[in-house]
Amino acid sequence: MADIEQLAASVDSLKDSFEAHRYICSNQIATAVYLAFHLRKPVLIEGPPGVGKTELAKTTAEMFALPLIRLQCYEGLDEAKAIYEWKYGKQLLYTQVLKETLDEVLQGAQGFAESVTRLHEFGDIFFSEEFLEPRPLLKALREEDGCVLLLDEVDKSDHEFESLLLEILSDFQVSIPEIGTVKAHREPPIVFLTSNNTREISDALKRRCLHLYIPFPDADLEQRIIHARVPDIPPELRRQLVAFIQDLRDLDLKKVPAISETIDWARTLLLLHTESLDPELVRDTLNVILKFQEDIENVDAEIATLTNKAVRADGIGPKVRP
Amino acid sequence: MDRTLTHFIAALRNAEVRISPAETLDAMNAVELVGYRDRAFLKDSLALVLPKTADEKETFDTTFDQFFSFEDVAGQSVAVEGDGDGEDGEGGGEGQGEDLGGGKGSGAKGKKSKFGAIEEEEEEDLGPGAMADPRSALGRLLMQEGTTELTVRMAEAAKEADLTEIQVFTQKGLYTRKVMDAMGLADLVAEIGELRASPHIPERRLAQELKRRRDWLRELVRDYVERQFLLHADATGRRLREDLLQKVKLSNVEHRNFRLIQEIVLRMAKKLAALHSRRRKVFKRGQLHVSRTLRHNMSYDGSIFDLHWKSVKVDRPKVFAICDVSGSVAAYARFMLMFLYSLEEVMPKVRSFAFSSDLAEVTELFERNKIEDAIAKTLRDYSGGSTDYGQAFQDFRKLCMDEVDNRTTIIILGDARNNYGDPRTDIVKEMYDRSKRVIWLNPESRNTWNVGDAEMRKYSAYVHQAQECNSLMHLNRIVGNLLRSVA
Numbered sequence: 001m002a003d004i005e006q007l008a009a010s011v012d013s014l015k016d017s018f019e020a021h022r023y024i025c026s027n028q029i030a031t032a033v034y035l036a037f038h039l040r041k042p043v044l045i046e047g048p049p050g051v052g053k054t055e056l057a058k059t060t061a062e063m064f065a066l067p068l069i070r071l072q073c074y075e076g077l078d079e080a081k082a083i084y085e086w087k088y089g090k091q092l093l094y095t096q097v098l099k100e101t102l103d104e105v106l107q108g109a110q111g112f113a114e115s116v117t118r119l120h121e122f123g124d125i126f127f128s129e130e131f132l133e134p135r136p137l138l139k140a141l142r143e144e145d146g147c148v149l150l151l152d153e154v155d156k157s158d159h160e161f162e163s164l165l166l167e168i169l170s171d172f173q174v175s176i177p178e179i180g181t182v183k184a185h186r187e188p189p190i191v192f193l194t195s196n197n198t199r200e201i202s203d204a205l206k207r208r209c210l211h212l213y214i215p216f217p218d219a220d221l222e223q224r225i226i227h228a229r230v231p232d233i234p235p236e237l238r239r240q241l242v243a244f245i246q247d248l249r250d251l252d253l254k255k256v257p258a259i260s261e262t263i264d265w266a267r268t269l270l271l272l273h274t275e276s277l278d279p280e281l282v283r284d285t286l287n288v289i290l291k292f293q294e295d296i297e298n299v300d301a302e303i304a305t306l307t308n309k310a311v312r313a314d315g316i317g318p319k320v321r322p
Numbered sequence: 323m324d325r326t327l328t329h330f331i332a333a334l335r336n337a338e339v340r341i342s343p344a345e346t347l348d349a350m351n352a353v354e355l356v357g358y359r360d361r362a363f364l365k366d367s368l369a370l371v372l373p374k375t376a377d378e379k380e381t382f383d384t385t386f387d388q389f390f391s392f393e394d395v396a397g398q399s400v401a402v403e404g405d406g407d408g409e410d411g412e413g414g415g416e417g418q419g420e421d422l423g424g425g426k427g428s429g430a431k432g433k434k435s436k437f438g439a440i441e442e443e444e445e446e447d448l449g450p451g452a453m454a455d456p457r458s459a460l461g462r463l464l465m466q467e468g469t470t471e472l473t474v475r476m477a478e479a480a481k482e483a484d485l486t487e488i489q490v491f492t493q494k495g496l497y498t499r500k501v502m503d504a505m506g507l508a509d510l511v512a513e514i515g516e517l518r519a520s521p522h523i524p525e526r527r528l529a530q531e532l533k534r535r536r537d538w539l540r541e542l543v544r545d546y547v548e549r550q551f552l553l554h555a556d557a558t559g560r561r562l563r564e565d566l567l568q569k570v571k572l573s574n575v576e577h578r579n580f581r582l583i584q585e586i587v588l589r590m591a592k593k594l595a596a597l598h599s600r601r602r603k604v605f606k607r608g609q610l611h612v613s614r615t616l617r618h619n620m621s622y623d624g625s626i627f628d629l630h631w632k633s634v635k636v637d638r639p640k641v642f643a644i645c646d647v648s649g650s651v652a653a654y655a656r657f658m659l660m661f662l663y664s665l666e667e668v669m670p671k672v673r674s675f676a677f678s679s680d681l682a683e684v685t686e687l688f689e690r691n692k693i694e695d696a697i698a699k700t701l702r703d704y705s706g707g708s709t710d711y712g713q714a715f716q717d718f719r720k721l722c723m724d725e726v727d728n729r730t731t732i733i734i735l736g737d738a739r740n741n742y743g744d745p746r747t748d749i750v751k752e753m754y755d756r757s758k759r760v761i762w763l764n765p766e767s768r769n770t771w772n773v774g775d776a777e778m779r780k781y782s783a784y785v786h787q788a789q790e791c792n793s794l795m796h797l798n799r800i801v802g803n804l805l806r807s808v809a
Contacts, residue, residue: 011363027362027363027366028366028369028370031363031366031367031370032370035352035355035356035367035370035371038355039348039351039352039355041348043370044374046376088622088627088628092622092623092625092627203340203342203374206374207342207344207345207374208344210348210370210371211370211371211373211374211375212370213376213379
C-alpha cells in the first residue's frame with residue numbers, strides 16, 4: 001500500500017510512472033488518476049475509440065500492482081452476471097441430500113412450532129455466503145488490498161444496469177437482500193468506466209464520477225506515444241507518419257484513425273523496413289489505418305499531397321521538437 | 323476560499339453547465355486537495371469534477387479563463403512596465419534575450435528588480451533600499467509577491483458588495499468603488515497619508531509603492547467587475563431572450579437570432595430523445611409466463627426455482643418525417659428542417675423527406691453535412707417548384723410505402739396549400755391505414771386552414787392528429803406528446 005501512496009503522491013510522479021509503463025499521458029489524464037485515488041471517486045472516461053481508455057485502466061492496475069477486475073458491458077447485462085448469483089445447482093443438490101436426513105433433523109421435535117424453527121435454520125444456511133457466486137462487482141469489493149475495477153463500454157449496457165451501478169459507485173457497497181450490505185474492504189477499488197458515447201450516460205451516473213475526456217493527442221504527444229510503443233522506429237519516419245495521421249484526422253472520414261491504428265501502422269512500416277513515407281507505400285498500407293472501403297477511396301486522391309506534406313514538413317509549426 | 327468556488331460554480335451554471343450540489347461538494351474536496359497555488363493543476367482538476375460532457379468542457383475552459391484570469395492580468399501589467407523599462411535602458415533585443423535566458427524560474431526575481439528600477443526613475447532622492455512594512459491589511463496584501471491571496475480577497479469583497487446583482491453596464495463604476503471599499507480602501511488611503519508625512523525615508527518609499535500598487539489594483543478591480551458583468555448579467559439577459567424566442571412565431575424570428583434558435587432546437591431535440599429513445603421492457607406485473615418458466619426450470623428437475631414474468635418489449639419509435647419546403651412555408655421550412663436535423667442527430671430511426679413538388683429523401687444528406695450546409699442544400703435542391711402535395715405523396719408511396727409498418731409514425735410538416743391540384747387523399751389514407759400514427763403539423767393558424775387553396779379539411783380526415791405548430795413551444799409540446807404516445 002505504501003508504494004501506491006508514494007506513486008500517487010503527486011501528478012508528476014504518476015506521470016513518470018505511467019511513462020515507465022509505456023503509457024504516455026497528458027497532465028489531464030494523470031490528474032484524473034490522482035484525484036480518483038485521493039478523492040476515492042470513480043472515473044468515467046469518454047473519447048473516440050482507440051485513444052487508450054481501456055489501456056489507462058490496465059496500466060493503472062499494472063502500475064499500482066493491483067489485480068484488475070474487468071466487466072465488459074453489453075445489452076442485457078444484469079445483476080446476476082455483474083454482482084452476484086445464488087448457486088442454484090448446489091442449493092438443489094443439498095436439498096436433495098437433506099430430504100433424506102429430514103427425519104433425523106426433525107426427530108424429537110415437540111410439535112409443529114419447534115419443527116418449523118429447526119427448518120428455519122436450514123433456510124438461513126441456503127442463502128449464505130456458502131451458496132453465493134460472486135460476480136466481478138462483488139469480487140472487486142471483496143479484494144483485501146484494493147483493486148482496479150474496469151467497467152468497459154458502459155454505454156452498451158441498459159439503463160437499468162446503470163442504476164444498478166449507482167450504489168457501488170457512490171458508496172462502494174452492494175446490498176444483497178438475503179445477506180445484507182457488503183461493503184468494500186479497507187481499500188475501496190479504483191473504478192474506471194469507459195464509454196464510446198453510443199448513447200448518453202445518465203446524469204445520475206455522471207454525477208457520481210469524475211469525468212475524463214480523452215481526445216486525439218496532438219502531434220507531439222502522439223510521437224512520444226509511438227516512441228514508447230514502437231521504440232525501434234527511426235525518428236524521422238515517426239515524425240512523418242504522425243504528421244500524416246494528424247492531417248488525415250482533419251479529413252471528412254467515416255472512421256478517423258485512432259492511436260491504436262497509428263501504432264499498428266508504425267509496426268507495419270517497421271516490418272517493411274521503411275525509411276521514409278512515399279505515396280506508393282502509403283497506398284499499399286492504407287488498410288491498416290482506414291477501416292472502411294469508402295474512406296480508403298476518398299483518401300486515395302489525396303495521398304500524394306498528404307504524403308508530400310508530411311515528408312516535407314521538416315519540423316515546421318507544431319511539430320517542432322527541441 | 324469556498325465562496326470563490328461557489329461563485330465560480332454560479333458562473334458556470336449561468337453558462338449552462340449543469341452542476342449539482344453533490345458535484346459542488348466534490349469540487350470543494352478537490353480544491354482542498356489541490357489548492358489554489360497551481361493554476362493549471364486547479365483547472366485540470368476542476369475540469370474533471372464539474373463539466374460532464376465534451377461541450378460542457380469547452381464552456382468550462384472559457385469560463386475558467388475568464389473567471390480566474392487576475393493572475394495573468396497582474397503578470398501582464400507588471401511585465402509591460404518592466405519591458406518598457408528594459409527598452410529604455412538597454413534596447414529591446416537585449417531585454418528580450420535576458421527574459422529568455424532567465425526562463426520561468428527567475429520570473430519573480432526579475433519582477434522585483436524591475437520594480438526597483440521604476441522607483442529610482444521616479445523619485446531619485448529616496449534611492450533603493452529597505453522599505454517599512456505596511457500596517458493595513460490591504461497594504462500587506464498588496465506588498466505580497468503572489469497575487470493569489472489578493473485575488474481571493476477581491477472575490478470575497480465582490481461577494482460582500484453583491485457584485486452578482488449587477489444588471490446594466492452603467493453600474494460598473496459604482497461596483498468597482500464598492501468592491502474597493504469592501505477590500506479596505508479607506509484604511510489604505512489613511513495609511514498612505516500617514517506614511518507620506520513621515521520623516522523616515524523607508525516609510526515614504528513605501529507610501530509611493532503603495533500608491534502605485536493601489537492604482538494598479540483599481541485597474542484590476544475594474545477588469546474584474548467587467549468580467550463579472552459579462553458572466554452574470556449576460557447570462558440573465560440570454561435566458562430572457564431564450565424565453566422570448568420560445569414563444570415568438572417562427573416566421574417573425576430575426577436573422578441574428580438564428581444561431582440561438584438553433585441551439586434551443588438542438589437542446590430540445592436532445593432532451594426529448596433522451597426521455598424517449600430507450601428501448602424498454604414493460605413488465606406485466608404479477609403475470610407468470612408459464613411456458614417459459616417451465617422451460618427454464620427443466621434443468622432443475624422440474625422444481626420451479628427460477629420464475630419468469632410476462633413482459634412486453636417497447637421498441638424505439640420509427641419516424642418518417644415529410645417536410646414541405648415550398649415558397650408558401652419558406653419562413654418555417656428552415657426551422658422545420660432544423661428540427662428534423664436535430665431529431666435525426668439524436669434519434670436513430672428517423673428518415674426525412676423534403677419536397678415542394680417532387681419528393682426526395684434527405685436522410686443521408688443530413689447525416690453527412692453540418693446543419694447549416696444541410697439546410698441550405700435542401701432548400702436549394704428542393705424548394706424550387708410550386709407545391710404539389712399529390713405528386714409528393716405519390717413519390718413517397720413509390721419510395722418507401724413498403725417500409726411503413728404498424729410501428730411507424732409519420733409526421734407531415736406543411737400548410738396543405740396544393741394550388742388547387744389533386745390532393746391524393748387516397749395515399750394519405752393508405753399511410754393512415756398502415757402506420758401507427760400520422761401527424762400533420764401546420765404552421766398556419768387554425769382558422770386559415772381551409773381558406774383558399776388549402777386542403778386541410780380533406781387531409782385531416784386521414785390523420786390521427788392535426789396540430790398548429792408555429793413556435794418552438796408548440797413544437798416542443800407536440801413532439802413530446804408524440805414520443806410519449808409512441809413509446
